Amino acid sequence: MSLIQKIHHVAYRCKDAKETVEWYEKHLGIMFVLAIAENEVPSTKAPDPYMHVFLDAGNGNVLAFFELPGQPPMGRDTNTPEWVQHLALKVDSVDTLLTTKARLEAEGIEVLGPTNHTIFKSIYFFDPNGHRLELAADCGTPGMMQKLDAVKREMLDEWSRTRRAPSHAAWMHDGTYA
Missing domain, CATH: 3.10.180.10 (2,3-Dihydroxybiphenyl 1,2-Dioxygenase, domain 1)
Incomplete structure (x- = not known):
């Protein structure tokens, strides 16, 4: 617990x-x-x-x-790629994701995506402070989630040993999920 x-x-x-x-x-x-x-x-x-x-x-x-007006101007961790540190917020549907993307772009905000992660789709953009935001809409099936759950420890252990991406969930981005 x-x-x-x-x-x-x-x-x-x-x-x-x-x-x-x-x-x-x-x-x-x-x-x-x-x-x-x-x-x-x-x-x-x-x-x-x-x-x-x-x-x-x-x-x-x-x-x-x-x-914090008394502190030096804010920056970012220059040793971490810009795409890593982000805040992901869930939306209710892919339709909402696409509608929001269009609305943000109409307001002059640059939006990347949607990116298909198989179990969810995402768009990415920055707030006025330079924080990267992700809006994500779930679209995974129970079967997909069970498949991922079944291999999570094996993936973590393999990563810990090799520092190379395990292939247990390669189906998420290579289109081979059946």
Whole structure:
């Protein structure tokens, strides 16, 4: 049994709290639910003014951002490829995914995809802070999910030994699932 009940919130840094809230409201329909501002960090007592905003991403999932005007400009981990660090958000259908892609592109937001991962399809884009977002629509069958579940430990063990991609789930991208 897991100690964890659910993710309380996930926090990222932002360049401008107001711009970030308005962007997520406008483009993803995510509601602004809470703001906390302090001149001192509660956990460390460091003098570091911040605005901490919380957005309702649905089903009790909370996405939060910190604006930190006293810190150097935000950057990204340059040793990690841009595609790795991202936040994936689930949508209800592939139709919603495609409609959202068209709407985002009409607003001038560059969108990659949809990418077919067999068990889900995704689109990718960046928020105004440079955070990569993924919207994903599940489309896997119970059989596909069972097939993946059956090999997950073997795949992890093989990866741990070889640091090469195991082929147990190659069917997800090579079109051989039957």
